[in-house]
Amino acid sequence: MIDFRLLIFMPMLVGFVLFILPESLKIIKGMITLIISAITLYYSFLVFSSDNGISVMPCSIYPPAGNFFALNIDGLSKLIVLFVGFFGFMYALYSLSYVTKEKRLISYYSYFLITLGASFGAALSDNMILFVFFWGLLGLTLYKLIKGYDEASSSAAKKTLVLIGASDSILILGIGLLFKLSGSYHMSEINLTTTSAWANGAFICLLIASFTKAGALPFHTWVPDYVEKAPASTSALLPASLDKLLGIYFLARIIINLFTLTSWATLMLLIVGGITIIAAVMMALVQHNFKKLLGYHAVSQVGYMITGLALGTPLGIAAGLFHMINNAIYKGGLFLTAGSVDKRTGKNDLSELGGLSKLMPITFFAALVFALSISGIPPFNGFYSKWMIYRGIIDFGSGSGIANQLWIVWLVLAVFGSALTLASFIKLISGIYLGRRNPEFEKVKEVSILMWLPQAILALACIVSGIFAATWVIPKLFNFGPLSSGLGDPGMWQSQPVSILILVSLVVGFLIFWMGNMKKHRRSDSFIGGEKLQDELNFSPLEFYKTIGSFKFLAFFYDKAKKKWFDIYHIGKGIILGLNSVFSICHTGILSSYIMWVVAGVAILLIILI
């Protein structure tokens, strides 16, 4: 029997202890964090291989409280726990070198460990009150892991906590409604149908919580702002990995356990998923700050997961969850590579970077693998999960509901989104690593082993889980609940033979290239008619993307997006401040009018009561 207290509370306790150590001992704090995350990784393996069931954490001080600490160990939570452990270890490794010299990050490792413990807690809790406690704690650590040192970063931190905190409050309301309807706080005991008005209300409340955490439209707006200003290891840890895992985990719980979806709920989810894919990727296309670009992709990919899960079929759910894991791997990896570039060059803007591929080869290859994975290029993992989603949508089309009838729409949105993702990643890769090198970067070196090793491992994970997806990864990870009955045939895609073919074709291609270059030949500059070559003639690939923004139809939306018309935070703020000014007018500071209010209050109360 595994002691889950070790998994959940040990990292948190160590995190609290680390508050006491002074900041000058950052290295020691980092080492402790690495050791703790290694232990939790080991434990998460143990949990993954343990039996399913509801487990109650023993509470020696107050035995009846044990019922409160009810944990649900099933295939879904085990999956999440395994990957939380994995990512925790990877990012602890990366942080060791990345964070050490960042003076602005105070108590980074404390919050890192608390985040880790709270994520395990949220993934395992069966009791919803316990769940919302851990869930809210993650919002707090998210806020504390970004440091407000200037206007923009303080605003990003504030916006993040307001949106996350708001979703937590709404989640509490949803839990209250669930309890009212079902009489239980335990997720494993609840199963409702979204037919009555209250059930729908509860469903929407829980969805808002899940969407905000994962970053789906329209509650996603904290993600791009946050990742732009946060340190890369934080962005990789929370918005890219753990928040995605937990947000989508909760969505899966809602869809698989808590509710039986009616057709309107499915339709709504698919619409949200589709719009998230397209709108976020369109925003990503026009970004110049590469962290912000990644942030919009972090939103866009959530659309795929929601689409997959919304289908409700075993294939769809498996596809959504597989995509969630793949996304966490490559998106986390992309943030790590972004952090490495930022660390070495100090630049965040694509237009200022370029030509780093030879200087930072490992980072470049890792970033390339991640970029190809996220764009859905075979044989990487991103392709396989997207392929599963496409197949899921096609299968789903044979049903009779209104959402089923519209299957072609979802399919087109998903495929189109994938193409746009590829387009924006060509921009990222060419902008940072290819093209003409800025002379000031001549002295840039590859990052230290502590930083490139996690990138390389994640890149390897992308390749392995892509090639062996059908034969090994999916049967191993997704054999629980509705998925245990089998996912149907894996489609026409045989990843291993195709991978071999791809490899062979690459080798042959390289051979031909090499043979063709056997003979020495003359190299000279291109003939440009005697005109003088100027620096401005450097046709950056970024120029091409500017044309997207100038389409009339799109320009309208980009313009409005720049004015934050689609930012729910901004809209809410406007409404609240409007109401504020209405009430402020009444508070004139004139005493006689205040006394009139009292008199009016007495009069009204007398009229009502007598």
Add this chain to the structure above:
Amino acid sequence: MNSLIPLFIVVPLGSAFIMAILGRFIKDFGKYLINLGLLFLVGLTVKLILNSQETLIYKVGGFANAGDIPIAIYMVVDGFTKILLLIISVVGFLVALYSISYTKQYTAERKFYILYSLMLAGMYGVVVSGDIFNIYVFLEIASIASYALVAFGIQKQQLEASFKYQILGGVASMLILMGIGFIYWSTGTLNLADIATQLTADTIIMKFIAVLMIVGFGLKAAIFPFHAWLPDAHSSAPSPISAMLSGVLIKAIGIYVIFRIFFNMFALSYEISMVITVLGTLSMIIGGLLAIGQWDMKRLLAYSSISQMGYVFLGVGIGMLVLAQKGNPAVAAFSILGGLFHLLNHAMFKGLLFLGAGAVEYRTETRDMKQLGGLSEVMPVTAGTSMAASLAISGIPPFNGFFSKLIIIIAAVQAGYVTLALLAVVVSIITIGYFMKMQKYTFFNNDGSFWKNKKIKEVPFTMAFAMILMAALCLGMSLLAIPTIRDIVLTPAVDALMETVQYSKTVIGI
């Protein structure tokens, strides 16, 4: 144990007189005397809470009842009183500790502590009195001391605020006194427990008294629409006093009395419960909406107090509604628990927030958030504790505010008031918004280079220590949500309100 009750009044009242005389000859006599006195009272309160579950009664003068008519002046300490005693003692002590360094800027330091002791004596008196006229007398002691304390800085703004506060406080006192007159006229007694046995008929005069009481004590508790004095008074007072006013005074002399008389003196009625819940909800919404536009730190906190008191009224009011409709008592108890837990929590985090604002003002001499920023670099203790309090009041785990918010929302849904629960959620979002605004503009937003030139440093030790203790309490009070600990502190308080008629039976001894 019973004979210890008068100490709650004797210690602060006595020390006020002693320090008025001896303080002339011994420097800093007052500030250490009140600190020691309050430390003693903290110990006494904890002892009362831990040692006895039953209601403690002390009869001043020791007169026996004549028949079933109580002649003696009663002092009653039941579960509900105990949590108020806890608030007054703990926050009072920490504020006194903070004041040791803070009041050095004033020339009349001695008078500050005399007035502070008198205010404490008044608050203790209100919560232990079992007699409505004594409640009035002590309420006036506390109020008049607080009028003087609000004006303590004698600047234009403070005098104006104090003037408004006095006028509206005077209106409140008048209404309360009128209500007491009507009560005495119709029942012939002033003892709360005895009144409860006499008042049974639901007559017009009873309703009239109820309105006078709601408005009178509502003014003291600053619920909408009787809140107008609060933002001025609480923001102009010296910061430790603001912490005391917002954290304790409005609860001890406003909310406590409202709940005491409407649960234990009047028979529960649906209309009154509805009025209390609606006024609470309106306070919650309007206070929150007003707070978010403020740029004066302490004014923002003052408006926030109105909003948070709305939460307390909402929680307890829903409990009243359920009880009045003979609904499920477990739901009512849960809702009242949420309200009282929030009352306790609010005293702690709002006290701390005002102390933090005071620390900022102490060093920077401004509380205009547009001029502040980046203070987390130079005042880490103030920034950290203020952050803890802001997170607590916004309801972010693991701080105490999260649990009371959770209980209030879930209880409101369970009682069937989903709209009210939704409003509570919306206001809690607004609350997060304005506290994050305060944090951003005060402690972050720039790199603090502006302040570094002015040599801003952390506040003196006693101020910092008091704030750290309060922040630790904000975290530690989360434990009150755990059933075993809840049964010691909160459940007796809830029971005291739930068992409405039990109060008079226990006190008179029928």
